[in-house]
Structures are given as C-alpha cells and as structure tokens.
Amino acid sequence: MVGSQALPGGGARPTHSGERAVAQEDGATTTPPAVLDGDEVPLTFGAALRQRREALRPTVSLRAMAKEIHFDKSQVSRIENGQLPTPEFAQAVDTYLAAGGALVALADQARARRHPSTQAAQLPAAPNNFVGRDLQLGRLHALLAEATAPGAMAVTVVCLDGPPGVGKTALALRWAHEIQDQFDGVLFANLRGFSAGAPAAPHQVLEELLGGLGISPDQVPADPAVRAGLFRSLLHDQRFLLVLDNAADSQQVRPLLPGMPNCVVLVTSRQRLAGLAIDPGARAVTLNPLDRGEAVTLVGSVIGDQRAAADPAAVAALVQRCAYLPLAVRIAAERVASHPHQTVADLVADLASESDRLELLSAADDDTMAVRAAFSWSYRALEPDAARMFRLLG
Numbered sequence: 001m002v003g004s005q006a007l008p009g010g011g012a013r014p015t016h017s018g019e020r021a022v023a024q025e026d027g028a029t030t031t032p033p034a035v036l037d038g039d040e041v042p043l044t045f046g047a048a049l050r051q052r053r054e055a056l057r058p059t060v061s062l063r064a065m066a067k068e069i070h071f072d073k074s075q076v077s078r079i080e081n082g083q084l085p086t087p088e089f090a091q092a093v094d095t096y097l098a099a100g101g102a103l104v105a106l107a108d109q110a111r112a113r114r115h116p117s118t119q120a121a122q123l124p125a126a127p128n129n130f131v132g133r134d135l136q137l138g139r140l141h142a143l144l145a146e147a148t149a150p151g152a153m154a155v156t157v158v159c160l161d162g163p164p165g166v167g168k169t170a171l172a173l174r175w176a177h178e179i180q181d182q183f184d185g186v187l188f189a190n191l192r193g194f195s196a197g198a199p200a201a202p203h204q205v206l207e208e209l210l211g212g213l214g215i216s217p218d219q220v221p222a223d224p225a226v227r228a229g230l231f232r233s234l235l236h237d238q239r240f241l242l243v244l245d246n247a248a249d250s251q252q253v254r255p256l257l258p259g260m261p262n263c264v265v266l267v268t269s270r271q272r273l274a275g276l277a278i279d280p281g282a283r284a285v286t287l288n289p290l291d292r293g294e295a296v297t298l299v300g301s302v303i304g305d306q307r308a309a310a311d312p313a314a315v316a317a318l319v320q321r322c323a324y325l326p327l328a329v330r331i332a333a334e335r336v337a338s339h340p341h342q343t344v345a346d347l348v349a350d351l352a353s354e355s356d357r358l359e360l361l362s363a364a365d366d367d368t369m370a371v372r373a374a375f376s377w378s379y380r381a382l383e384p385d386a387a388r389m390f391r392l393l394g
C-alpha cells in the first residue's frame with residue numbers, strides 16, 4: 001500500500017524541509033497548508049504537488065515518487081502540469097509526501113470547479129417503488145467489478161436491451177443511483193432513439209454532455225470531431241459513469257464513448273446493439289418482463305399491500321393479463337388504485353373482457369397486447385405512462 005511505504009533511504013517519512021510548524025494560540029502546532037504560496041495565492045493541485053516534491057529533493061525525484069506510488073512517471077508529470085488528478089492519485093501523493101490531506105483537498109476543489117456539482121443532478125430520479133430485478137442488479141454489479149479490476153484495457157459499455165416498457169430505463173437509473181458514489185461524476189442523456197421525432201444526433205448529444213461538464217454552449221466546438229475530442233479529453237483520467245438512455249443503434253452511440261477504461265457507459269435500447277457487441281469492453285444484458293413475484297410486489301406497492309393480500313388470486317390474474325410487463329402492470333395497478341370501492345377481482349374481470357375484445361381485433365404479440373389492453377382499460381389517459389404508451393402504440 002502506498003500509505004505504508006517508507007521513503008527512499010529507508011527510515012521514517014521525513015517532514016518537509018520547507019515546512020514550518022506554526023504555534024497556535026492554544027499551544028498546539030499545525031502544518032501550514034501546501035496550497036498557499038508566499039503571497040497567499042491558492043496553488044493549483046499540480047503546482048502544490050511539484051512544490052512539495054521539490055522541497056524534498058534530492059531524496060524524492062519525480063521518477064522515484066512515481067515508482068513508489070505505482071503511477072506512471074509521464075502521468076505524474078502531466079498532473080504536475082495541470083491535468084486533473086483522480087482521487088486515488090491525490091490520496092497516494094498526499095500520503096507519500098505527508099501533506100496531511102492538503103493535496104486531497106486541493107484535488108477535490110479542482111474537481112468541483114471543473115464539474116460544478118451538476119453530475120448527480122443530471123441523473124433523473126429512479127422510479128419510486130422500484131421492485132425486484134435482484135438478479136439483473138447482481139449481474140450489473142459483477143460487470144462493474146470486472147470493469148474496475150486492475151488492468152482493464154477498454155471502456156466498459158453495458159448495453160441493456162429489451163422490449164418497450166420492460167423496465168430498461170427504470171433499472172438503468174436504479175443501478176446508476178446505487179453506484180454513482182464510486183465515480184467522479186455521472187452524465188445522463190436521452191438519445192430519443194424511439195421517440196416521436198428523429199433520434200438525437202450524436203453531435204447534439206455531445207453538446208448536452210459537454211454542458212454537464214461545465215462547458216457553456218458558446219465554448220462548444222462546432223466541428224463534430226473536435227467536439228468529440230474535447231469530450232474525451234475532459235474525461236481523460238477521470239472516472240465517469242455515462243448513462244445513454246434509449247439508443248437507436250450502435251452508430252448513434254459510438255461517437256459518444258469516452259476513450260479511457262476508467263469510465264463506464266450504460267446504454268439502454270429496444271434493440272440489441274450488435275455493432276457494439278464486438279467492442280472488447282462491451283457487455284449485453286437483455287431484460288425480460290418481471291417474474292410473477294416481482295409483478296405481484298409491484299401491484300402491492302401501487303394498490304397497497306393489504307388490498308393485494310386480500311385477494312391474491314385476483315392479483316395473480318391481473319399480472320398475468322399484463323404479461324408481467326412493468327409498464328402494463330403499473331397502469332393496470334393504478335386503475336385498481338383509483339377504484340378503491342370495487343374488488344380487485346371485479347376489476348380484473350373487466351380487464352379480461354377488454355383484453356379479449358382487443359385480441360379479436362389485433363394480431364399483436366403478447367407484450368403489445370398487454371400494454372394495449374391495460375391502456376385501453378385505463379381511464380387515466382393523462383398519466384405520463386399512459387400518454388407514453390399511447391405514443392408507443394401509434
């Protein structure tokens with residue numbers, strides 16, 4: 001571990017040659033922060049690092065320090081010259097140079113300045129009363145562990161695919177919220193791959209993403225290649241989670257991928273993104289409808305567990321009618337919730353006759369039929385889900 005390494009020459013970690021112990025009024029001593037120069041002007045992280053390191057010369061050369069903290073010498077040099085350090089790097093040099101947290105604090109400040117605390121705000125809220133998906137969450141966490149293992153060579157791209165309304169966005173947001181603390185920042189973009197209008201053009205999405213990194217519209221390069229280059233260099237050596245929701249195809253996604261393996265990209269799409277599957281860091285997870293237990297839990301969370309438990313057979317029939325598709329289950333459950341004085345069994349009988357009527361009229365597949373029936377049955381067409389389903393069904 002970096003923190004327990006002795007400095008060259010053996011012995012205990014030396015105190016800074018340039019360090020003055022300052023007496024406080026209560027008699028305790030403290031070390032002046034490395035972040036201020038003689039004129040009390042705050043130093044950048046890189047400048048403070050170099051100052052600390054040079055104060056320890058000849059004991060500590062750049063090469064020796066890089067070797068001891070297990071970072072590449074050229075990387076250390078780039079950071080001394082202004083590149084933003086990762087939290088791990090800042091911690092390693094802080095410990096090695098006995099900076100007492102001053103370097104870590106400077107790195108935190110630099111990151112906050114570069115990314116004005118908007119990353120988390122870019123992530124929409126995960127759906128309330130999210131249920132189940134333990135298996136899929138476990139798989140996503142395992143993929144993340146692989147991605148962060150030492151020696152990872154390529155940016156990790158996880159593609160979550162599945163039919164409309166199966167819960168891709170819900171799961172993506174749930175996972176992103178669970179893991180966001182492990183990243184320097186999180187960026188989110190809706191690629192509008194299957195919305196009413198045309199899919200978002202990659203260069204438009206890049207403008208949005210650059211906005212999330214604190215780049216104002218007038219600073220965004222017009223040339224798409226330069227724009228993509230700026231995006232990649234801002235993410236260079238930073239650990240970002242990028243959520244690209246609702247992608248149309250691989251061509252739309254590819255220009256948005258960061259270049260470095262320290263980032264993780266989660267893409268959702270109604271299609272399997274076969275073009276991305278050949279990339280070394282790409283993994284696919286296909287989402288199926290909920291299992292029966294999960295669908296029943298979802299109904300309970302919308303209509304109340306007590307009401308659901310009062311007629312389990314009716315609830316089971318309800319979720320089956322909805323083909324266990326979360327979108328259909330949620331809409332049907334909301335209809336039940338809005339009729340507190342009718343029994344669940346009566347309401348399910350109602351839904352069943354609606355489904356039968358539609359089945360006579362349409363040759364749609366099970367999922368589409370489930371959504372169509374739940375929608376047509378719902379009187380609450382202004383609910384956001386119902387409105388979206390309306391678009392979905394054309």
Ligand SMILES: Nc1ncnc2c1ncn2[C@@H]1O[C@H](COP(=O)(O)OP(=O)(O)OP(=O)(O)O)[C@@H](O)[C@H]1O
Binds near residue numbers: 171
């Ligand atoms: N695990 C879940 N628990 C609770 N609600 C869920 C779950 N999964 C999905 N939902 C709900 O089902 C509805 C549809 O989910 P979502 O929008 O994630 O589907 P999608 O697969 O992204 O669809 P689309 O292809 O249209 O983008 C939403 O209201 C969402 O909140």
Ligand SMILES: [Mg+2]
Binds near residue numbers: 168169170
């Ligand atoms: Mg979605």
